[in-house]
Amino acid sequence: MQCDYFDAGACRSCAFMGEPHADxxxxxxxxxxxxxxxxxxxxxxxWEAPFxxxxxxxxxxxxxxxxxxxEAPTLGILDGDGHGVDLHGVDLRGxxxxxxxxxxxLPVLASFVTTARLVPYDVPTRRGELKHVLVTCSPDGELMVxxxxxxxxxxxxxxxxxxxxxxxxxxxxxxxxxxxVNLQPEHKAVLEGPEEVVLTEDETLPMRLSGSAAxxxxxxxxxxxxFQTSTVVAQALYATAAAWVRDAAPASVVDLYCGVGGxxxxxxxxxxxxxxxxVEISAEAVAAARRSAAEAGLPATFTAGDATAWAADGTPDxxxxxxxxxxxxxxxxxxxxxxxxxxVLYSSCHATTLARDLxxxxxxxxxxxxxxxxxxxxxxxxxxxxxxxxxP
Numbered sequence: 001m002q003c004d005y006f007d008a009g010a011c012r013s014c015a016f017m018g019e020p021h022a023d024x025x026x027x028x029x030x031x032x033x034x035x036x037x038x039x040x041x042x043x044x045x046x047w048e049a050p051f052x053x054x055x056x057x058x059x060x061x062x063x064x065x066x067x068x069x070x071e072a073p074t075l076g077i078l079d080g081d082g083h084g085v086d087l088h089g090v091d092l093r094g095x096x097x098x099x100x101x102x103x104x105x106l107p108v109l110a111s112f113v114t115t116a117r118l119v120p121y122d123v124p125t126r127r128g129e130l131k132h133v134l135v136t137c138s139p140d141g142e143l144m145v146x147x148x149x150x151x152x153x154x155x156x157x158x159x160x161x162x163x164x165x166x167x168x169x170x171x172x173x174x175x176x177x178x179x180x181v182n183l184q185p186e187h188k189a190v191l192e193g194p195e196e197v198v199l200t201e202d203e204t205l206p207m208r209l210s211g212s213a214a215x216x217x218x219x220x221x222x223x224x225x226x227f228q229t230s231t232v233v234a235q236a237l238y239a240t241a242a243a244w245v246r247d248a249a250p251a252s253v254v255d256l257y258c259g260v261g262g263x264x265x266x267x268x269x270x271x272x273x274x275x276x277x278x279v280e281i282s283a284e285a286v287a288a289a290r291r292s293a294a295e296a297g298l299p300a301t302f303t304a305g306d307a308t309a310w311a312a313d314g315t316p317d318x319x320x321x322x323x324x325x326x327x328x329x330x331x332x333x334x335x336x337x338x339x340x341x342x343x344v345l346y347s348s349c350h351a352t353t354l355a356r357d358l359x360x361x362x363x364x365x366x367x368x369x370x371x372x373x374x375x376x377x378x379x380x381x382x383x384x385x386x387x388x389x390x391x392p
Contacts (some may be wrong), residue, residue, distance in 0.1 A: 001056045003096055006122050011077060014097070014229055021055040021376055024092070028381045029371045035355040036385070043061050043239060043365050045385075048240070049080065050371040053232040058376065059097045060137045060231045062106065063191065065089070066113065066120040066130040073113040073120055075106055075133055087283050089120065097377070099231075101141045105174035109133055109145065116157045119179045121150060126187050128284060129154055134182075134192070134201070136205060136221065139231050142177040143169065144205040146223055148184050150193050155181060162199055178205050196223050204288055207260075209235050217269055219260045220292050225285040226259050228382075233374045237384060238262055238386035241320070242270040244368055245385050248343055250274060250317030256307040256332075257322045261289030261300065267320070269302040276300040279307050308332050312339030320345045327353030333360035345386040349374070364391050 001021070005011040016024045029050045036045060064075040067089015068072060074089030091104035113120070113130065121128035132148035147158065158181060166176045178199045184193035204220035207227060217238075221227050228234035245253075245267050251274060255264040258278030268276040278300065280286050286304040293300045307321075319341045321328060327350065336344060339361075344364055347355035358366070358371075364387040372382040 001096060004019060005092055005095065006089075006153070008346055010079075011092055011095075013077070015293075015379060016377050021052065023054050024055075024376060025050050026375060028379070030266075031367070032351045032371045032381070032383045036358065036369065039355045039358045040366055043367075044331045045173045045366045046368050048370040050369070051233065051240075051378065052234045052373055053230055053236075055376040057097045057099055058232060059102070059231045060099055060227070061229060062098050062102050062133075062135040062162075064092070064097070064106070064133045064135070066118075067091075067131060068120055070114055070117055070119055073110050073118075073130075075110050075113075078123065099137045100136045101143060102135050103385065105135060105143055105145075105169055108165070108168045108172050109135070109175070112161065112169075115164070116154060116155075116161045118147065118149075118154055123187075133183055134193060136227070137174075137231075138177065138205050138221075139210075140206070141173070142175050142205060144178040144221065144223065145176060145182075146180050146182050146192075146196075146279060148182045150183075150185050152181075152183065152197075159199060167289040176200070178202050178223065179203045182223070185197065192224070198223065204291070207231070209238065209262075209266075217265050217296065218286040218292060218297075219262060219265065221260055222288045225282060225288055228262070228374065230374050233236050233372050233382065234262065237347065237372055237382060238266040239368055240372075240384055241347070242266045245318060245345065246270045248318065250343065251279070252314075252316040253318045253320060254279070254310070254312075254316045254341075255320040255322075256310055257324070258285075258289065258302065258307075258320075259294050259322070260285050261302065263318050263322060263345075264289065264300045264302070265292055265298055267318075268298040269296070278302040279305050281306050311336055315339055316341050318343040318345060320347070322347040323353075325350040325353065328357045330360050333357055337361060337363055340389060342351045342389050344389075346385045347381045347386070348388060349380065354383055358387075361387065 074091035076092030
C-alpha cells in the first residue's frame with residue numbers, strides 16, 4: 001500500500017507501511033505460532049492459513065482528532081513537540097485505510113465543522129468545543145457520526161444543520177443513519193465521555209454480516225458499543241468460530257466480553273437448540289445484542305455484568321472469551337479452570353497476553369488456531385484459538 005501521508009512524514013501510525021502485505025502476514029503468523037508453541041510445546045495445534053483481508057480500505061471506523069480552526073478545521077491527528085505545547089492538527093481525511101464511504105464523508109464533515117461553528121478544542125489552552133469526530137460505516141455503506149464535545153453549547157446548532165448534513169452525505173454516497181453527541185468535559189487523554197445525546201430517530205447502526213455458516217446475522221451497533229475494526233475480518237472471525245463450534249455441537253455456551261453479540265448470535269444461529277448466554281459490562285452493548293437476538297428470533301440471552309467476575313452456574317459445554325488487550329487475567333482463568341468446560345474459544349487481539357493466559361489455563365490445550373489480519377500495516381492482529389480440556 002502506498003501512502004502519501006507516510007511518505008511525507010505527516011503520519012507514522014502504520015509501522016509496517018511499505019512492507020509487502022504478504023510479508024506482514026507471514027511475520028504475524030510466525031509470531032503467534034511461536035508464542036503458543038512456547039507455552040504449549042508439542043501441543044499439535046492445527047493452524048489454519050492466516051486470513052488476509054484487503055490491505056487498504058478496510059477500516060470501518062475513523063477516530064479523527066479535531067484541530068485547526070473553525071474556518072480551516074483538520075480531521076486527523078495532533079502533531080507537536082510531545083509536551084502539550086505548539087500542537088497543530090494534521091489533516092488525514094484522505095487516509096487510505098478507511099472504507100470508501102468514510103473517505104467520501106470526511107470532507108463533508110470537515111465543512112460541517114465550519115457550518116455549525118464547532119470550535120476545535122485546543123489542547124494547550126484548554127479552549128474550544130470539538131475534540132473528536134468518530135465515524136463508523138456499516139456493510140451497507142450507512143454511517144454513524146459522533147461529535148465528541150466539551151459541553152452542550154453547540155447542540156442547538158448541530159440539530160439545526162443536521163438535515164443539511166444528511167442531504168450532503170447522501171449526495172456524497174455516504175448516507176447518515178445515526179448521529180449523536182458525546183460529552184467529554186474533562187481535559188484528559190480519553191476518546192469519549194460517558195454521556196451520549198442521540199440526534200437522529202435511529203439509535204443503532206445495523207451491521208448486516210454474511211458469509212458465515214450461520215447465514216446473515218444483523219448486529220445493532222449503538223454509539224458507545226464496540227465493534228471489530230474490519231467488517232471483512234469480523235465476518236471471517238465469526239464464520240470460523242461458527243464452523244469450529246458447529247463441529248463440536250455444544251448444548252450450552254457462555255460468551256464472556258460478548259459486546260453487541262457477534263460470537264453469541266452467530267453460534268446461536270449455527271447451532272439451533274444451543275443455549276447461548278452473553279455477558280458484557282456495557283449496558284448499551286447488551287441492549288443492542290438483545291434487540292438483534294429478538295429481531296433474528298434467536299434464543300440467545302444477555303446480561304450486563306463484569307466478565308472478569310464470572311462464576312459458573314453449572315458447567316457450560318463451551319466458554320467463548322474475547323477480552324481486551326490486557327487479556328483474561330489470572331482470576332478469570334481460575335474461574336474457567338474451576339468451571340471446567342470441555343471447550344474454550346479464545347479470540348485474542350494481543351497474542352502475548354493470550355500466551356500468558358494459556359499459562360494460567362493449564363488444563364487446556366490448543367487444538368485449532370488461526371491468525372486474522374485485523375490491522376494491516378501494523379503489528380496488530382487477531383488470533384482465534386480453540387482449546388480443549390485435557391482428559392484427567
